[in-house]
Amino acid sequence: MNEAQLSAFCAVMHEGSVSAAAQMLFISQPAVTKRLQNLEAEFGVQLFDHIGRKLVPTPAALKLLPDARR
Secondary structure (H helix, E strand, O other): OOHHHHHHHHHHHHHOOHHHHHHHHOOOHHHHHHHHHHHHHHHOOOOEEEEOOEEEEOHHHHHHHHHHHO
8 A cells, every 4th residue: 555546545535536536636547546456456345336437435445534544
């Protein structure tokens, strides 16, 4: 886990979408997606469910958020 992964995670949680998070962080959408995938692989949990075109945080994401913000 590194700072870039955590900032991408926090940005997606705040913005509600990968594209908005990418704009906020001034990086590409695939870069945000890759950082989230790496974070999920590291923790061994899924952080977001895809419902239609919307991302919904899983309970694991909600649990990680306070620590990620610090």
